[in-house]
Amino acid sequence: KQEVTQIPAALSVPEGENLVLNCSFTDSAIYNLQWFRQDPGKGLTSLLLIQSSQREQTSGRLNASLDKSSGRSTLYIAASQPGDSATYLCAVGPIENQGGKLIFGQGTELSVKP
Amino acid sequence: DGGITQSPKYLFRKEGQNVTLSCEQNLNHDAMYWYRQDPGQGLRLIYYSQIVNDFQKGDIAEGYSVSREKKESFPLTVTSAQKNPTAFYLCASSIGTGRYSNQPQHFGDGTRLSIL
Numbered sequence: 379k380q381e382v383t384q385i386p387a388a389l390s391v392p393e394g395e396n397l398v399l400n401c402s403f404t405d406s407a408i409y410n411l412q413w414f415r416q417d418p419g420k421g422l423t424s425l426l427l428i429q430s431s432q433r434e435q436t437s438g439r440l441n442a443s444l445d446k447s448s449g450r451s452t453l454y455i456a457a458s459q460p461g462d463s464a465t466y467l468c469a470v471g472p473i474e475n476q477g478g479k480l481i482f483g484q485g486t487e488l489s490v491k492p
Numbered sequence: 493d494g495g496i497t498q499s500p501k502y503l504f505r506k507e508g509q510n511v512t513l514s515c516e517q518n519l520n521h522d523a524m525y526w527y528r529q530d531p532g533q534g535l536r537l538i539y540y541s542q543i544v545n546d547f548q549k550g551d552i553a554e555g556y557s558v559s560r561e562k563k564e565s566f567p568l569t570v571t572s573a574q575k576n577p578t579a580f581y582l583c584a585s586s587i588g589t590g591r592y593s594n595q596p597q598h599f600g601d602g603t604r605l606s607i608l
Contacts, residue, residue: 382534412596419604421496421582422535424596467534479525479550480597482534 380405380472384483391458392491399453399486401468406446409471412480413442413453416465425466426453458490495519498583498600504608505570505577513568513603515583522588524566525597528552529580538581541566542588570605580604 381404391397401411410429414422426435426442428451434443441454451468465487469480496517505511517524523542527535537550541560555574560566566585570577581604584597 384534387532414599419602421498421599421601422584422597424598427596469535479537479540480535482527482536484532484534 380408380470380481382468382470382481382483384466384468384486386486387484388487388489390489390491393458393460395458395490396454396456397458397488399455399466399468399488401451401453401483403449403451403470403481405472406449407472408446411442411444411451411471412469413440413451414467414469416467416485418464422467455488458488460490460492463488463490496583496585496598496600498581498603500603501601503603503605505605506608508572510569510571511605513570513581513583513605515566515568515600517564517566517585517598519585519598520563521585521598522563523586524560525584525586526550526556526558526566526568527582527584529582529602535582538568578606 383402385400412427413425415425416422428435428444439456444451465485467485469482499514525540526538529535536552538556539558541547544563547558547560557569580602582602583600586597587595
């Protein structure tokens with residue numbers, strides 16, 4: 379059974395710092411991996427989607443990498459800002475569901491201090 | 493603007509009562525999903541539908557029911573059989589699965605359900 383784990387559960391950094399959020403999964407048979415952002419009391423916003431054949435995706439100050447063989451993904455945030463404060467969730471799409479069904483980690487709550 | 497609308501934002505359920513959460517999308521997406529989120533936890537899949545008039549159970553379907561009579565609508569009923577319904581419920585949609593699955597899921601802003 380696929381399990382997704384995110385470490386750390388919470389992270390506090392000063393503004394301007396570069397940071398890395400970690401996501402690990404137990405079964406490498408994935409269709410894709412997605413990173414989402416969730417603000418308090420809100421739904422999820424998709425940040426980056428990495429297909430199983432890709433190694434990384436970039437959007438602005440965000441870079442996500444995928445290493446299927448080791449069951450790991452990282453989300454790199456450059457030059458963090460207070461507006462980046464939110465919970466970040468990763469989710470994998472199992473290959474047997476052709477990516478439609480997602481399995482989520484518990485999230486990392488990020489606080490960026492001015 | 494295209495998006496997903498969930499209503500109501502807050503809902504209270506009495507003992508023995510069924511309640512229905514609404515989810516509407518105008519993105520012309522084939523696939524729709526219902527997730528439950530408990531404090532400090534990730535999302536867990538309740539039900540999903542890949543096409544109109546078809547749906548499948550997710551990981552925690554017991555005590556819930558859905559229908560998919562229209563492409564744009566995927567309501568979730570929380571029945572009295574669900575003994576611990578207090579949670580944040582999120583609806584999502586995507587273009588589809590299979591060769592369309594490498595498009596992200598889009599989420600609504602959620603419904604918070606509490607017990608009276």
